[in-house]
Amino acid sequence: QVQLQESGPGLVKPSQTLSLTCNVSGASISSGGYFWSWIRQHPGKGLEWIGYSDYTGITYHNPSLRSRLSISVDMSKNQFSLNLSSVTAADTAVYYCARVSSGSYYFDHWGQGTLVTVSS
């Protein structure tokens, strides 16, 4: 059974970097065939795609976040990470990690989500 679990600080100060990790179990990131993705949801709002990476490190980013965004994959730990720099209160959201089928581009497994608040 594929499971994803987000971890990281729940509170980040403005102008600092938001860093989250997604631990994957029940599947191997190195097996290919999938993208490993981050999505966020502002309070009471819809979903916003942040970006995704495959196991080789090829990444795709939301153009509106590209300048501040880094997504990386660590196959040795079977996890992938998100770094979002220069955060503001507008980055306060629930952050989800998810697996995406690279053939059909659907998000088939999601983490439970983690709330990150940007505040001093």
Next chain:
Amino acid sequence: SSELTQDPAVSVALGQTVRITCQGHSLRSYYATWYQQKPGQAPVLVMYGKNYRPSGIPDRFSGSSSGSTASLTITGAQAEDEADYHCNCRDGSGTVFGGGTKLTVL
């Protein structure tokens, strides 16, 4: 990136049929994917591709597409179908989500 537009809220009487729509230019080239999200929970995939349901999703859920509009239809809505529904589609940059539709089952 492109945009997907959804009605913010839709209601349906228990046991009746409801259609939730999603509009966007990318839908002319790619199929929509649909996710159900209940309060405090992560989204769950309910429809993908031309009209495919993941294992465990009831067959009262179906999908269709015409031009730049994709639809998720629930035939015989149940109380447990009350949730937010998000459409999603590939675009030139990666992928994009609609704003979500809150479905109320009366």
